[in-house]
Amino acid sequence: MIPPIADTILDTIGRTPLVRLHKLTAGVIRAEVLAKLETFNPGNSIKDRMALKMIEDAERAGQLRPGGVIVEGTSGNTGMGLALAAVVKGYRCIFTTTDKQSKEKIDALRAFGADVIVCPTDVDPEDPRSYYSVASRLARDVPNAWKAGQYDNLSNTAAHYEQTGPEIWEQTGGRITHLVAGVGTGGTISGAGRFLKERNPAIKVWGIDTYGSVFKKYKETGVFDKHEIYPYVTEGIGEDFLPGNVDFSVIDHFEKVTDKDAALMTRRLTREEGIFGGNSAGAAMAGLLQLAPHVADDDVIVVIVHDHGSRYLGKMFNDDWMRAKGYLNKTGATARDLVAQRTDRRLVTVDCAEPVSRAIQVMAEHGYSHVPVTDAGRMVGSINETSLYDALVADASVRTQPVASLMQPAFPFVDISTSLEALATMITPDNPAVLVRDFACGETFIVTRADVIQALA
Numbered sequence: 001m002i003p004p005i006a007d008t009i010l011d012t013i014g015r016t017p018l019v020r021l022h023k024l025t026a027g028v029i030r031a032e033v034l035a036k037l038e039t040f041n042p043g044n045s046i047k048d049r050m051a052l053k054m055i056e057d058a059e060r061a062g063q064l065r066p067g068g069v070i071v072e073g074t075s076g077n078t079g080m081g082l083a084l085a086a087v088v089k090g091y092r093c094i095f096t097t098t099d100k101q102s103k104e105k106i107d108a109l110r111a112f113g114a115d116v117i118v119c120p121t122d123v124d125p126e127d128p129r130s131y132y133s134v135a136s137r138l139a140r141d142v143p144n145a146w147k148a149g150q151y152d153n154l155s156n157t158a159a160h161y162e163q164t165g166p167e168i169w170e171q172t173g174g175r176i177t178h179l180v181a182g183v184g185t186g187g188t189i190s191g192a193g194r195f196l197k198e199r200n201p202a203i204k205v206w207g208i209d210t211y212g213s214v215f216k217k218y219k220e221t222g223v224f225d226k227h228e229i230y231p232y233v234t235e236g237i238g239e240d241f242l243p244g245n246v247d248f249s250v251i252d253h254f255e256k257v258t259d260k261d262a263a264l265m266t267r268r269l270t271r272e273e274g275i276f277g278g279n280s281a282g283a284a285m286a287g288l289l290q291l292a293p294h295v296a297d298d299d300v301i302v303v304i305v306h307d308h309g310s311r312y313l314g315k316m317f318n319d320d321w322m323r324a325k326g327y328l329n330k331t332g333a334t335a336r337d338l339v340a341q342r343t344d345r346r347l348v349t350v351d352c353a354e355p356v357s358r359a360i361q362v363m364a365e366h367g368y369s370h371v372p373v374t375d376a377g378r379m380v381g382s383i384n385e386t387s388l389y390d391a392l393v394a395d396a397s398v399r400t401q402p403v404a405s406l407m408q409p410a411f412p413f414v415d416i417s418t419s420l421e422a423l424a425t426m427i428t429p430d431n432p433a434v435l436v437r438d439f440a441c442g443e444t445f446i447v448t449r450a451d452v453i454q455a456l457a
């Protein structure tokens with residue numbers, strides 16, 4: 001059926017296609033796997049649904065008034081939905097985002113006339129520099145501002161309860177047995193999942209999480225563990241706090257997927273099925289394949305494709321970027337071989353609140369030139385010999401200041417299967433070390449320039 005004339009672009013949101021997968025699951029899962037293509041929304045993501053719902057609920061509640069300013073901390077897709085609606089409805093938008101996000105996503109927001117403020121990724125949500133805090137400050141200080149608050153604004157979940165869930169139910173004729181979706185704010189999975197479970201309580205709802213995020217452990221133990229938090233590459237999913245929109249009672253299981261597996265699957269989804277989905281769709285598909293032993297042949301599984309691949313052309317779809325991250329090269333020596341040679345495998349860190357003198361002592365004791373810096377157990381930065389030396393020469397009293405005052409960016413995390421060649425390309429003057437994570441045993445190791453030289457010699 002050809003859709004009728006839409007009065008505005010906002011009337012084209014929703015009613016997205018559900019497409020059967022054929023090659024990606026072959027030989028692994030015999031069940032019917034269907035991709036819900038949210039890329040068909042006008043902003044190319046599922047977030048158009050909740051953005052419009054949040055705005056219209058705020059208008060009804062008198063929180064967003066004519067000529068108002070929409071403020072939000074957004075990784076791009078929610079911003080796009082808000083910006084689209086703002087253009088049609090006549091609002092101004094100011095967004096804060098993190099320096100981890102694709103440049104394409106930020107440029108797209110600016111294309112809609114939004115102001116975008118880029119904030120550092122590796123700081124606590126409560127830190128005044130975080131994109132959450134900056135958005136809250138703007139919402140307070142800018143006249144006539146309204147903060148959408150996608151994490152805790154329950155209009156987000158409601159949008160998916162009212163639209164995404166019913167669409168999936170109708171499109172599958174009620175046959176759906178499993179819903180698989182990446183979890184960020186939690187709106188998609190909580191809203192669609194709740195609707196579907198109300199229709200059929202036997203439906204299983206599987207949330208896809210990243211390594212570096214708190215969701216899975218919280219679901220399984222009830223413990224909010226800051227030690228689970230560290231920087232990761234996968235975009236759109238996983239969090240370092242518990243958003244109000246994540247309804248843990250709706251989600252039956254969280255499956256964690258590595259950055260590498262998510263990136264590789266993002267490419268496979270495009271090359272094998274012609275579905276140009278984003279990084280969280282890759283994570284969701286990879287998570288589903290990991291869960292294959294829990295799938296029956298007659299199951300009907302719906303996987304959410306949250307956003308469009310075009311937003312990741314500079315990343316997961318770029319061979320140089322994939323190689324630099326160590327995601328493409330699979331042969332030869334790997335980080336595992338380097339780490340295996342260690343006699344002392346413990347990762348030594350300093351806390352950002354400890355004095356610089358403590359960092360000097362730790363480095364001297366172990367003969368290290370680089371040490372990761374933590375904040376309550378969470379990796380937030382690094383400290384190195386060169387910047388320490390420069391600072392001490394300039395002002396010896398720096399020894400009593402907290403490590404945070406000399407902190408450099410955090411070292412990137414890579415999978416333990418990363419090749420030696422890839423490690424070598426990642427270790428540069430700006431980035432003297434990488435953290436190697438063995439996801440199987442949950443251990444983290446540091447690999448520095450000296451380690452790579454030794455391995456290559």
Ligand SMILES: Cc1ncc(COP(=O)(O)O)c(C=O)c1O
Pocket residue numbers: 075077078182183184185186187188189235236237278279280281306307
């Ligand atoms: C690309 C992408 N995938 C997945 C998600 C997660 O969806 P939700 O926030 O509804 O949990 C987001 C949310 O920001 C996203 O941008």
